[in-house]
Amino acid sequence: METVTTRRKYDFDTLIDRKRTNSVKWDFCTCCDGAEDMLPMWVADMDFQAPPEVMEAVLRAAGHGVYGYSEMTDGYYEAIVNWVAARHRWELEPRWLSYSPGVITGMNVAIQTFTAPGDRIIVQSPVYPPFFASVINNGRQVSNNQLVLCDGEYRMDFEQLERVIDDRTRLLLLCSPHNPVGRVWRRDELERLADIALRHDLLVFSDEIHGDLVYQGYQHVPFASLGPEVAERTITGIAPSKTFNIAGLKASVIITPNARLRTAFDQAQERVFGLYTANVFAIAAAEAAYRDGGAWLDQALDYLGNNIDYTYRRLREHIPQVSATQPQGTFLMWLDFSRLGMTQQELRETIFCGARVGLNDGLSFGPGGDQHMRLNIGCPRSMVAEGLSRIAAVL
Ligand SMILES: Cc1ncc(COP(=O)(O)O)c(C=O)c1O
Structure with a gap:
């Protein structure tokens, strides 16, 4: 009905x-x-x-008038887990989730936590400018694997990727779907990328902020959902910000199935007090968006x-x-x-x-x-x- x-x-x-x-x-x-x-x-x-459901949740929170410290409830985690399972066929465990004000904030924390100054990090240009800035501002080096245009479609160049990886390369920044070229990477492409990451022992930060914004005929495949071995080396960033147009509320979710990586990530956020807790409107909006949007x-x-x-x-x-x-x-x-x-x-x-x-x-x-x-x-x-x-x- x-x-x-x-x-x-x-x-x-x-x-x-x-x-x-x-x-x-x-x-x-x-x-x-x-x-x-x-x-x-x-x-x-x-x-x-x-x-409207998101606006109502924010207005309800605003109308309360007391804007004290706030914390995410089970309902918030449940809304995210259900959304990702329904839309992307990826079963998350709530404990894998960490709050971050932005996906790029999470990317920077990951770079600081899992790489050392001077290490090489792979980006695939043309790509959202903060991918470069995040590497450079942290004193790491960019290894660029430029996308290639083939029959009107941008593709990852896997042969070139193998050539740019060296023994200082630790991390790959994946943009999936890819801003600005609008590619929704197919499962076979992601599997080929995962195979390279596994063979070269690379970690992957998969920025999936556009993952909900996919057109008919295409399916977003979360990189970490490819299998347990891939999940173990992947830190994923998602957010309701692009999907529901609430970027100004600063609500993002970092997903780290690997307990060792997750603990290190969370500790890094805790070292800069306040980075790991959301504001009262972000929590209300994110939960309503994922539940009812x-x-x-x-x-x-x-x-x-x-x-x-x-x-x-x-x-x-x-x-x-x-x-x-x-x-x-x-x-x-x-x-x-x-x-x-x-x-x-x-x-x-x-x-x-x-x-x-x-x-x-x-x-x-x-x-x-x-x-x-x-x-x-x-x-x-x-x-x-x-x-x-x-x-x-x-x-
Ligand atoms: C690929 C990509 N990642 C991240 C962001 C920004 O995310 P946040 O505001 O959560 O840091 C954008 C915004 O345009 C984007 O296109």
């Missing part, structure tokens, strides 16, 4: 004014010196309200998928000089401007200052990012339309 929740129709079409709300995306866009009329389609949050997410994915189709159509019909690879997951599109023959500086001037559209500069994603930009389509269709019209007009 159809429930009230599944029949509910959520509104993704209304453009909500986010200006002057301390929004990084809307109030702190630095493209073209922060021009006031910039249309911000950069930072990876969405312009939708969170699921499924129907909202299904509709959001439908809407985002249509935004992607719409963007393709507009590119094909009005901006054929710009191409994009098909996102299998994420609300991000990786635009290729190379046919324009512009330098990156010319491209920035054209898109940021000419079109007044704020995108992420492809160069910030490392090697492979030249002549590319990242477009965020996590917004009402009218805004996607406006952004593409502005770009079409200057090109």
Whole structure:
């Protein structure tokens, strides 16, 4: 029988004014010196309200008025375990879970805990810029295994990966699904990666923050779910932040099945007091999202998928000089401007200052990012339309 929740129709079409709300995306866009009329389609949050169940949970917590120290309850852990089992067919034990304010915070704690200064850490560019910063800021060295574009799809280069691994290489930072190219890695690809990690005794930090944002026909496979041997060497980061658009609440989950690694990770967090406990709103929102947000997410994915189709159509019909690879997951599109023959500086001037559209500069994603930009389509269709019209007009 159809429930009230599944029949509910959520509104993704209304453009909500986010200006002057301390929004990084809307109030702190630095493209073209922060021009006031910039249309911000950069930072990876969405312009939708969170699921009503999440808003109700936050409002309930806010209405209480006493915001003392708080702690996660069994209900919080249960909501996460049930969500991951239902959506990703991975059975978690609640004791494997640690709180972290951000997945990248967790990645940094893992780097500090499981590697030493000077060690090599593998990243696969083009990739979310903090992957590089996390390695470099901790005095470790980046070993880059650049993705390759093959028949319109980005792939991991396994032969090259074997070549970049040396005896100082300890850790691989996996982005799954991959930001910015939108790949949802297939099981066979992940198995090949796992085989390499096992043979070279590498730990893997698997950033699966986009794992819930996967389109029809694709299935996110948690890296650690490949088998016990893989789980033993994997630290996974998930979060309700991208999935339900609550990144500002700072609620992420680090999953470490290996007891020795988990103890070391938790002790590292405890050494910087306060890193391991969530604020009162984060707990309420995360629990409500994972428990009750499924129907909202299904509709959001439908809407985002249509935004992607719409963007393709507009590119094909009005901006054929710009191409994009098909996102299998994420609300991000990786635009290729190379046919324009512009330098990156010319491209920035054209898109940021000419079109007044704020995108992420492809160069910030490392090697492979030249002549590319990242477009965020996590917004009402009218805004996607406006952004593409502005770009079409200057090109
Ligand atoms: C792949 C990836 N990891 C992590 C983050 C940020 O996560 P957090 O805010 O939880 O550190 C993002 C945000 O865009 C992302 O795309």
